[in-house]
Amino acid sequence: MQLQGEARFSRRAVKVDEAIRLVLEAAAPGRQEIVPLWEAGGRYLAEPLVATADWPPFARSGLDGFAVRSADTALASPSEPVTLRVVATARAGELASAAVEPGTAVRIMTGGAVPPGADAVVMLEQTADALVDGRPAVRVKRTAEPGQNIAPRGEEFRRGSALAEPGTKLRPGHVALLGTFGCADVPVFARPRVAVLATGTELLPVEAPLVPGRIRDSNSAMVAALVQQSGGVPLLLGRVPDEPEAAARAIAAALEQSDIIITTGGVSVGDYDVMASLLGGLSAATSALSAASTTASSTAPSANAVPTPAAALPPNSRLLFNKAAMRPGSPTSAAIVGGKLLLALSGNPGACFVGFELFARPALRRLQGVAAAEAMLKLATAKLAAGFAKGSPHERFVRARLHTEGGVLYADPLAFAKSSMMASIPDADCLIRLKPGSQGAEAGAIVEIILLQ
Amino acid sequence: MQLQGEARFSRRAVKVDEAIRLVLEAAAPGRQEIVPLWEAGGRYLAEPLVATADWPPFARSGLDGFAVRSADTALASPSEPVTLRVVATARAGELASAAVEPGTAVRIMTGGAVPPGADAVVMLEQTADALVDGRPAVRVKRTAEPGQNIAPRGEEFRRGSALAEPGTKLRPGHVALLGTFGCADVPVFARPRVAVLATGTELLPVEAPLVPGRIRDSNSAMVAALVQQSGGVPLLLGRVPDEPEAAARAIAAALEQSDIIITTGGVSVGDYDVMASLLGGLSAATSALSAASTTASSTAPSANAVPTPAAALPPNSRLLFNKAAMRPGSPTSAAIVGGKLLLALSGNPGACFVGFELFARPALRRLQGVAAAEAMLKLATAKLAAGFAKGSPHERFVRARLHTEGGVLYADPLAFAKSSMMASIPDADCLIRLKPGSQGAEAGAIVEIILLQ
Incomplete structure (x- = not known):
C-alpha cells in the first residue's frame, strides 16, 4: 500500500558530524570591533595577542x-x-x-x-x-x-612571542596578559546578532493565560538564554503561525537585522509544518548534497503548505540538510537563506535544546572567529552511572548529569528525557552521545559526552 | 636574635575552609530586582519557581x-x-x-x-x-x-510543585520552565556592584608605556573579568599608591557605590604594604577570632605605615582574617569595612587569581542568594596526570588543565604556576587542592580539584 505523505518523510538523514561540518562551512567569522579591556572577558580575540615586552620586564x-x-x-x-x-x-x-x-x-x-x-x-x-x-x-x-x-627578566615571556591566536575566547587570565602588555583597547569579534523566531499556531506569548489546546512559547526565551551564553545577542522576533507567507515575511525581516537566524518548530512531517514547507522549496546547490537535495526538492507538500510565490525565500538560498541522523530532533534542518545561515530547530523543547548545542553553539563559535576544527563539539569521555536501555537507529543524545568519584567522571542519564520534555533540561550538564544500535548502553560503559555550560 | 618585624609576620593563619566560612557569613544576599524573561539567563532566582499549571496542560x-x-x-x-x-x-x-x-x-x-x-x-x-x-x-x-x-496531562509537572529554589542560577532550561509557566517578569537578585581597587606605587595604567621598575596594573582588568563571570558588575576605581591615607580615602569612596570591595596588592609584610597596615589597625570583634585578633591588633607596623587618624577605616569595621593557610596567597585578607565585605587579595597575579576563586567567587554567589552551604567551593576529584613535587606547610592550590581518557578525569599541573606568574592562568580550568605536607603528590594520585569557569 502507498504510505501517506511518503515523499515528505523520505528526507535523507545526514550524519551529525557531517551536518555540523556543513553548518560551520556556512558560518564565516563576522564583523570585528574594539572593546575596552574591562569588557573583553568572554569575548573572542580578533588579532593575535603578542608580548610587547619581556616579562617580567626587569629582574x-x-x-x-x-x-x-x-x-x-x-x-x-x-x-x-x-x-x-x-x-x-x-x-x-x-x-x-x-x-x-x-x-x-x-x-x-x-x-x-x-x-x-x-x-x-x-x-x-x-x-x-x-x-x-x-x-x-x-x-x-x-x-x-x-x-x-x-x-629574571623574560622568565615568563619573551618580547614578540604570540600568546593567543585570533578566535581565542578571552578568559580572565588572557585579560591579565592584555593588561600587562598594554592593550587597553582590545580587537574582538562582534557579538553575532541572532534572530530568534518561534513558529506554531499553538503558541501563546509567555505573559498570556493558558487556553485549552495551546501552550506558551518557552523556546524563544530558552534559545535567547543559550545565545547569550554563546556570546551572541538574541533578537526576539516573536511568534509566527503555521503559514508559509507569514513565516517567509518574518524571515525576510530577520535577515535585515541579524547575522544568523534560529527558528523553532515546524520542521516535522505534519501538514502544517511551516519551516519544512519553506525549506522544502529550496534546492541544494552543493554536490555533496545532491542526493539529499533531490529528495528535498521532490517533496510534495500538502495543499496547505505549498509555497506560493509570496511565501518563497529570497534568492541566494539553499538547503544544507533537512534531516539529521540523531535522536531527538531528527527533523532539525539548516539552510543558507539570503546568504545567511538559518537553523531550523525542533519545537520540542528537549530536541530544541539538543539541536542548539549540536549546531547553533558551534556556529556561534565560528561566527566569533573560532577556527572550524576548534568550533566543533567539545567531546570528552565518561562512565555511565546507570544503563540507558533504549536503542536508536541513529545517534542518540541523552541529557545527563556529571559527578566524579575517585577521579572517575560519571554521567548519569536524567529521567524526563523525551524530546518533548523540559524537566531534565535545567539539570543537564552534559549530553551523552550514544552510537546507533538496537540497544542502549550498560552501566559502567565508557561513553562519549558533550560538556554543556 | 630578634627577627625583624616579627610582630607583623605573626599573623595567625586561618584554614581555608574556615576563611571561606567567615567570608560567607559576612556576605548576606543582597537587593532584588525584576528582569524580563529574555534577560534572566545566568541570573539568580529570588523567589521559588512554581508550576502554575499541570504540564503538559492537556494530553x-x-x-x-x-x-x-x-x-x-x-x-x-x-x-x-x-x-x-x-x-x-x-x-x-x-x-x-x-x-x-x-x-x-x-x-x-x-x-x-x-x-x-x-x-x-x-x-x-x-x-x-x-x-x-x-x-x-x-x-x-x-x-x-x-x-x-x-x-498525559501533568506527566512532567503537577500544578503547585516547586521547580527551583531561590538562589538557583538560571540556566537555559530554567528559562524554558519560567516561560512555560507564564513568568515574563522574573524576580532575581541584583548583580552585586563590586568595587575593584589596585594598590601599589609601582602600578601604571594599562595604556601607559613601561617605565623601569614599574609594571602595568593587570589585576584590575583580570578581577573585572572574574567579577563579570560571577554575575557581578565591576566598578573600576583605579590605582592607589602605597599610602594609607590614599587607600583609606579610596575605600571610603568605594563604600558609597558598591556592595563589596576587592583590593589587590599591599597585603604582605613589606614596609609599604598598605592594605596590611590599614587592616592591621582593625580589631576582630568575633569571639571565634579572638586569638587571631589579638595577634592582628598587636601588630606594630613600621613608621611609614602607622595608620594615622586620616587613614583610619570607618566604624563598623572588623578584621575577619589577615592570613590564610594556603599557597599561593597566604597574606590574603578579609574584613568587614563600614558594614561591607572587603577582600584584600594578593598583588601577585597567580595568587590574586587563586584568592578570587577561593573567596570572592563564593562571596558573589552568596550575595546573589545562593545558600551558604551551596556557595562554598565546587569540589570534584581527579587523577594527577603528572606529579607535583613541591610540598607546602599549608594547603596548596595548583593551576591545572583537565582532560578525560576512558572516563577518567585527569588534572595536569601547569608550568609557570608560581604566585607571581600569569602564564598559566589562561590555560587553567581547575585548581588542584593539595593537602599540606612535606611532599607534593605523585602522578596517578587521586586529588581534590576546584572546577573553574
Whole structure:
C-alpha cells in the first residue's frame, strides 16, 4: 500500500558530524570591533595577542627582604650570621639609589627591581636589624643561593612571542596578559546578532493565560538564554503561525537585522509544518548534497503548505540538510537563506535544546572567529552511572548529569528525557552521545559526552 | 636574635575552609530586582519557581499521525490493516471539532490536544490514506497500545510543585520552565556592584608605556573579568599608591557605590604594604577570632605605615582574617569595612587569581542568594596526570588543565604556576587542592580539584 505523505518523510538523514561540518562551512567569522579591556572577558580575540615586552620586564624580587650578593652569604649560619651594610631601599615602582657592592645589601619589597650587583634576595623573616658604626645594617643567618627569590627578566615571556591566536575566547587570565602588555583597547569579534523566531499556531506569548489546546512559547526565551551564553545577542522576533507567507515575511525581516537566524518548530512531517514547507522549496546547490537535495526538492507538500510565490525565500538560498541522523530532533534542518545561515530547530523543547548545542553553539563559535576544527563539539569521555536501555537507529543524545568519584567522571542519564520534555533540561550538564544500535548502553560503559555550560 | 618585624609576620593563619566560612557569613544576599524573561539567563532566582499549571496542560500528541481508540486497532496488521473514518483534524493550537467514536480517527499534529475518546496516536508513517463511501479514511496497519505517543496531562509537572529554589542560577532550561509557566517578569537578585581597587606605587595604567621598575596594573582588568563571570558588575576605581591615607580615602569612596570591595596588592609584610597596615589597625570583634585578633591588633607596623587618624577605616569595621593557610596567597585578607565585605587579595597575579576563586567567587554567589552551604567551593576529584613535587606547610592550590581518557578525569599541573606568574592562568580550568605536607603528590594520585569557569 502507498504510505501517506511518503515523499515528505523520505528526507535523507545526514550524519551529525557531517551536518555540523556543513553548518560551520556556512558560518564565516563576522564583523570585528574594539572593546575596552574591562569588557573583553568572554569575548573572542580578533588579532593575535603578542608580548610587547619581556616579562617580567626587569629582574623582580619575589618577596620582601634584602637584595644581596650570594657570595657574601656563603658562610652565614644562625649561630654566625653575616652582617651587611644596608645602602638603599628598593620599593616596588622605584629603582634603588645604589648598587649592591660586596658587603652591602639593599632593602627590597615584593615586585621591586633587583638592583645591579645583587643576585639573590633574602627573605625579611630570615634577617635581623643591626647597626654598624651607627649606620643601618642587616644580619643574614642563612646562605643565599644565586638567583634565589628573583624572577629574571623574560622568565615568563619573551618580547614578540604570540600568546593567543585570533578566535581565542578571552578568559580572565588572557585579560591579565592584555593588561600587562598594554592593550587597553582590545580587537574582538562582534557579538553575532541572532534572530530568534518561534513558529506554531499553538503558541501563546509567555505573559498570556493558558487556553485549552495551546501552550506558551518557552523556546524563544530558552534559545535567547543559550545565545547569550554563546556570546551572541538574541533578537526576539516573536511568534509566527503555521503559514508559509507569514513565516517567509518574518524571515525576510530577520535577515535585515541579524547575522544568523534560529527558528523553532515546524520542521516535522505534519501538514502544517511551516519551516519544512519553506525549506522544502529550496534546492541544494552543493554536490555533496545532491542526493539529499533531490529528495528535498521532490517533496510534495500538502495543499496547505505549498509555497506560493509570496511565501518563497529570497534568492541566494539553499538547503544544507533537512534531516539529521540523531535522536531527538531528527527533523532539525539548516539552510543558507539570503546568504545567511538559518537553523531550523525542533519545537520540542528537549530536541530544541539538543539541536542548539549540536549546531547553533558551534556556529556561534565560528561566527566569533573560532577556527572550524576548534568550533566543533567539545567531546570528552565518561562512565555511565546507570544503563540507558533504549536503542536508536541513529545517534542518540541523552541529557545527563556529571559527578566524579575517585577521579572517575560519571554521567548519569536524567529521567524526563523525551524530546518533548523540559524537566531534565535545567539539570543537564552534559549530553551523552550514544552510537546507533538496537540497544542502549550498560552501566559502567565508557561513553562519549558533550560538556554543556 | 630578634627577627625583624616579627610582630607583623605573626599573623595567625586561618584554614581555608574556615576563611571561606567567615567570608560567607559576612556576605548576606543582597537587593532584588525584576528582569524580563529574555534577560534572566545566568541570573539568580529570588523567589521559588512554581508550576502554575499541570504540564503538559492537556494530553498532547507526541507526533504527527492519527488519534485513535486503541481497541479499534487490536486486529490491525500490515496484511489486514484496519480502516477508520477520519472525522476531524486537531492542529496544534486547536481543539478537534469531534471526539473519537468507535471506528473513527482524528488527524492530529505534534503537540495537538488528544480529542476525547482517543487513547493512542498512530504515527503518520504507519498509516495510508483511504476513502470509505467517498469520505476520508485512514488505514492503520499495526496495533496501537493504550497511551502510545501521548504525553498525559501533568506527566512532567503537577500544578503547585516547586521547580527551583531561590538562589538557583538560571540556566537555559530554567528559562524554558519560567516561560512555560507564564513568568515574563522574573524576580532575581541584583548583580552585586563590586568595587575593584589596585594598590601599589609601582602600578601604571594599562595604556601607559613601561617605565623601569614599574609594571602595568593587570589585576584590575583580570578581577573585572572574574567579577563579570560571577554575575557581578565591576566598578573600576583605579590605582592607589602605597599610602594609607590614599587607600583609606579610596575605600571610603568605594563604600558609597558598591556592595563589596576587592583590593589587590599591599597585603604582605613589606614596609609599604598598605592594605596590611590599614587592616592591621582593625580589631576582630568575633569571639571565634579572638586569638587571631589579638595577634592582628598587636601588630606594630613600621613608621611609614602607622595608620594615622586620616587613614583610619570607618566604624563598623572588623578584621575577619589577615592570613590564610594556603599557597599561593597566604597574606590574603578579609574584613568587614563600614558594614561591607572587603577582600584584600594578593598583588601577585597567580595568587590574586587563586584568592578570587577561593573567596570572592563564593562571596558573589552568596550575595546573589545562593545558600551558604551551596556557595562554598565546587569540589570534584581527579587523577594527577603528572606529579607535583613541591610540598607546602599549608594547603596548596595548583593551576591545572583537565582532560578525560576512558572516563577518567585527569588534572595536569601547569608550568609557570608560581604566585607571581600569569602564564598559566589562561590555560587553567581547575585548581588542584593539595593537602599540606612535606611532599607534593605523585602522578596517578587521586586529588581534590576546584572546577573553574
